[in-house]
Amino acid sequence: MFKHSPYIIPCFRANVSFENNVNLYNLLLEYASEGSLANRLRNYNSLPKVEVKKHTKNVLLGLSCIHNNGIIHCDIKPGNILLVGRDKTAKIADFGLFVTLEQGMNQKQGVIRGTERYMAPESVINTEYTPQVDIWALGCTVYELITGTPLWEDADGDDVLEKIEFEEPKFQNSKLSNEAQDFLEKCLMKNPSTCWTADLLLNHTFLQNSSKLANTAKTRKKKSDSMSLLHKPIQKITFKIGHHKFSRQLLDSKPLLDKPIQKITFKIGNHKFVRQFPDVKEVENETCGKVPGTDNT
Structure with a gap:
């Protein structure tokens, strides 16, 4: 159903086997080489705002596809958002708790779906499930990605569920911009009928120019890598011609390791001399040599 959404x-293949009176479901899924957002949080505590905006936009695009196909995920959280490829494209995973819109409207009393910290109020009080439960969970996730702390960080277990049901979420934090706070307010509405949809949130100012910002960050990194070459230590190559020594200074030649031959050209009076080296390593280790065509006596 979602195979065309990036x-x-x-899921490339699925089958069911029966072993020891238990049904085993085998799924062949895309490999997420970069782990999950939960892994990123464990490693870095919080994420750069440019990265958060990029991931948020990708998840919203995924949720838009899911909701427009009549499905509610019911378990959006950092651990279920996987990062694929070198560009770390965020993709929604784990549909083990999903329901259709029709099933969500007829949710049985006492049945709770989701992970406690990311559950919407209507999930806790056993009312009908709507796509807004995914939007609420996304709001909790975005807050955690920016601040490095869960929305309900001072509570566990039943205490979390009680806070979700009876308290308004508080997300005043110095790491949150005004746009980020407004975005979270649109996600974390206690009344699901006033909560924004995925399609509406994609046009929120918090996400505007997110792609441009991500590309700018990549460009700055490339420029930084290039500029770092200018600060490499100087190498000195010394040549001896007869009883005279000549030297030439070079920048660190590590970036040139892929080149098979290095040439050093210098002039003495009206004469031009060229020396070739089979690789840079020889240049780095050579301290005294003979210029081709000269007598080293």
Whole structure:
């Protein structure tokens, strides 16, 4: 159903086997080489705002596809958002708790779906499930990605569920811009009928120019890498011609390791001399040599 969305982990093959009176479901899924957002949080505590905006936009594009196909995920959280490829494209995974819109409207009393910290109020009080439960969970996730702390960080277990049901979410934090706070307010509405949809949130100012910002960050990194070459230590190559020594200074030649031959050209009076080296390593280790065509006596 979602195989054409680049923001949802695709299932290439599925089968069911029966072993020891238990049904075993085997799924062949896309490999997420960069782990999950939960891994990123464990490693870095919080993420750069440019990265958060990029991931948020990708997840919203995935949710838009899911919701427009009549499905509610019911378990959006950092651990279920996987990062694929070198560009770390965020993709939604794990549909083990999903329901259709029709099933969500007829949710049985006492049945709770989701992970406690990311559950919407209507999930806790056993009312009908709507796509807004995914939007609420996304709001909790975005808050955690920016601040490095869960929205309900001072509570566990039943205490979390009680806070979700009876308290308004508080997300005043110095790491949150005004746009980020407004975005979270649109996600974390206690009344699901006033909560924004995925399609509406994609046009929120918090996400505007997110792609441009991500590209700018990559460009700055490339420029930084290039400029770092200018600060490499100087190497000195010394040549001896007869009883005279000549030297030439070079920047660190590590970036040239892929080149098979290095040439050093210098002039003495009206004469031009060229020396070739089979590789840079020889240049780095050579301290005294003979210029081709000269007598080293």
